[in-house]
Amino acid sequence: MSKRYGDRRAVDDVSATIQAGAVTGFLGPNGAGKSTTMRMIMGFDRPDAGSALVEGRRYADLDAPLRTVGALLDAKAAHPGRSARNHLIALAATNRIPRRRVDEVIGMTGLESVADKRVGGYSLGMGQRLGIATAMLGDPGVLILDEPVNGLDPEGVRWVREFTRQLAREGRTVLLSSHLMSEMAQTADHVIVLGRGRVLADAPISEIVGSASGDHVRVRSPRVGALTAAIQSPDVTVTPVGDDTVEVRGVGAQVIGDAAASAGIPVHELTPVRASLEEAYLDLTKDAVEYRTEVAR
Template structure:
């Protein structure tokens, strides 16, 4: 269980996280979704007590993270960049963390096995690929057998087999009743892994709830219609709140109404239909629509700005 209450973080004049409140429930996988720079990592660092909130508070399993007697037994975290000294072997890295909590050497070996690092455990981390680094980070997160897992971009750099493994792992952990909080900027990954979504953009929560609900709230659904009388049908459907577009000739995209209504209208006018299919938006579309105003680093904005600057220089 993670509970944030009006959590805010400002760096100088820039607000990275803007008074967000949320509750992450145990027993399910909650996806923390947002574009780069939206405030995901800052939020996670505040949960972990690494960054101090400017205002507001966040607790894990009822207490601020730092107040727990066994922090690694409460929360296991995979932090954004590799938080590992490259000169140490994977096993030594895990041993340094295990020692602080009197975790046995057998558990260190166990997480090494689990994450598939057995063959490279005695190699120095500096030579690891991004994917192996992620596996080591996940091994560190599992070390204390924690009730809550926080994984910042866990599938970054993993091969397809690794992605599949992370998916199974987090599903398994949630099924055991643990709280799993997973950040990503990849919506496709979230669609397959998460039960709940927390969408963040420019430091604010822009949507939260079960995955399908978040998608529906944005799209409202659309109906695809193919008809030889597309023009007539479009005119007949025109009403308040209904949007009709013609992506190609003979095809209509109707939003703001139901497939039943479209079918009824066509029937009463005697217009033949060749296709009538309700289409729910994909998470990707929902995400784009939710975050289009919340992307900090968009390519065309940058070009526009650099053009202005060039203009000023002249």
């Protein structure tokens, strides 16, 4: 799909397939086109070119949309004067969903204590829980969640992680956006990364992380200079990070340990360090950030 707003191309020929039975993370800097893409899937915005299909059909052509796909795109979508219960009852009635399902999703999302209070008085976290309850009301096979952990406390974040993982285990399709890389690393099976409206990566999370340049071995030795000389080769990069500590790239911990033992060099630390999803993400998007800030030093 492609979408332009004035002179700005918000989404530029984005193409992807979101698989069932997995949590697909949707990542990208602010302004990358994630929310616009999600809105086009749901029919709120119309693409200038291309189309989005849910189970092979446009959202507008689905016979029972709420039973097919549930979405959280705006945590404040409910009327502030209504209670969560009445909001869900109205949606259930207009979509021929049994009223008992309202109580089920209220319990599922931990809203029992505030279900009869006005939504306008909800915290951001409670609003997010209501948004997820709304998305789950039709027991859909497809879930689209835009920043569902925004405003949640650590318990709530953990709940969203376990909840979405359980949905995927049930065979549902889950598309989840977030700016919390550490949380996405624990939740997603597959990752799609957007930058300036284009797909920068579309691969399993292990492949995304494995392609990052952050893998290294942290080595600490009182004879770090001698150890550096023992492992030096054109493919090995050694970066000092302290008086007796270096980061080594291009060779594994076993080779370093064997070289130290052969040369009689004592080693006080030999720690393989894997690149993180955050490092992989920053590497992928370094040229696609529209709103850049400088870090004070």
